[in-house]
Amino acid sequence: MTAPFLNDPAAVSWYEASARKRVVTLLDPGSFLEFIGPEQREMSPHLGIFDLPKQFDDGMIVGHGTLRSEKIFVAAQEGRFMGGAFGEVHGAKLTGLLRAALKADIQTVLILFDTGGVRLQEANAGELAIAEIMRALLEARAAGIRVVGLVGGRAGCYGGGGLISGCCSALVVSEQGRISVSGPEVIETNKGVEEFDSKDRALVWRTMGGKNRRLIGVADAFADDTVGSFRDATLALLEQPGRFDLDTLQAEQTRLEVRLERFGHCADAAEIWTALGIEDASAIPAMAAEDFVAIADRVQEASHDAR
């Protein structure tokens, strides 16, 4: 084996890897089999109208494989193709996967998010896809299936992707992963640069980046930027029971209300971290993953059992 084809999960950067590389190295070696693969050429029916290039898998890879010998379903977005954005085919593949999980007696579905939201060139189809995916996801959860989202790609998880991630049973995030609905530029355009300066990268990362998302309980586990670390974090999450009932939802509603009350007045994420009881909040952004995980696990907001 030569270097470009190395498949050691501990050596593969999640951020740098393609969606296919993430899937193949995340699952048990050789176990991944794709549904509606690129050879079927199920491509966007809309991009051609705009004379834009298509991709054979429309930026969405779906299939099945095993994770520590458990048969699971997996979906992965390719963030470099149109920013991983949702279009008609892209979305339908994920909707179909979630519906199929119900019939195939699957207990776990992983979604490897890497998306800027809905594809503008097929906005109506994309928005519909988001709604269909959320419905299919919640129906899967209601049937006892765990849907875990993994966020650590270059497009982050924005727009409709952010909404879908909020519906998941649990999320794993790395420092590079950003989770939000409106992106930095969108906020700045609508609310002004005083509200949010999208060119201030430290501000963007501090607010939407994986560390803040973990500390305020958006994400349930923090991974270092390797496929191996994502795999370990996912396996640890799957050890916990995946509840989805009225009590869970009411607990989540209460948690969010209290969180808003506690931190709603904060002007910066670092203020929230201080309020959470972290002694040196200014050290968080540069902190190594291992040290950060130890702190995050101690913070009560991050270790809730609602969602």
Add this chain to the structure above:
Amino acid sequence: METLTFHHKTVTPAGGAKAQALVGVVASGNLEVLVERTLPPAECTVEIATTAHGFGDIWRAVVGDFVARYPAGGLRMSINDGGARPDTVALRLAQGVRLIEEDAL
């Protein structure tokens, strides 16, 4: 969108046993190549869909060079191009042949 198709007779069949391979991504300055082992062993076809019009001669040269230098017999190669430079195209084609040479699953 401009579509180009090049048919070549080849001497050496592609190695390995994998049925297909996919390399690259459709992004600015990049391309994806889907490699499928579906043709008779002495043929190679390269199909290109590109939004950059008028570069047929350069594609012809890059594909001709690739078929002359790599064992591409039996391969149908389909390209979605995002405006890649000729050197990137050459590298992706070589990478595709290299990947399909791996053992079948």
